[in-house]
Amino acid sequence: MRTRPITLTAGAVLAAALLAGCERPQTATGIKSDQPPYRGSTAPAFADSGWQAGDRNAWAQHLRARAQYGQNEYSRPPGGAAQ
Numbered sequence: 001m002r003t004r005p006i007t008l009t010a011g012a013v014l015a016a017a018l019l020a021g022c023e024r025p026q027t028a029t030g031i032k033s034d035q036p037p038y039r040g041s042t043a044p045a046f047a048d049s050g051w052q053a054g055d056r057n058a059w060a061q062h063l064r065a066r067a068q069y070g071q072n073e074y075s076r077p078p079g080g081a082a083q
Helices: 003-020 056-070
Strands: none
Touching: none
16 A cells, blocks of 8 residues: 555656756857947937937937936826826
8 A cells, every 4th residue: 555655756756857857958148249239220210310320429328318308207297198
């Protein structure tokens, strides 16, 4: 009678050991050809007006303005909608 629980436990341990050995190594390192973010896109749909691709100072200024005026919850009017 005691052999059935022992057999089930041993089978579960064996199955877990076999499944644990099947995991593939995670070797993704990312893209090596990435450019700095201020290089951007030359497509006009993805570029803000007044910004040229490769202009690091203009990129930083646009990020600061976006953070201050577009995504700053404290500067928004109460009620959630601009009036």
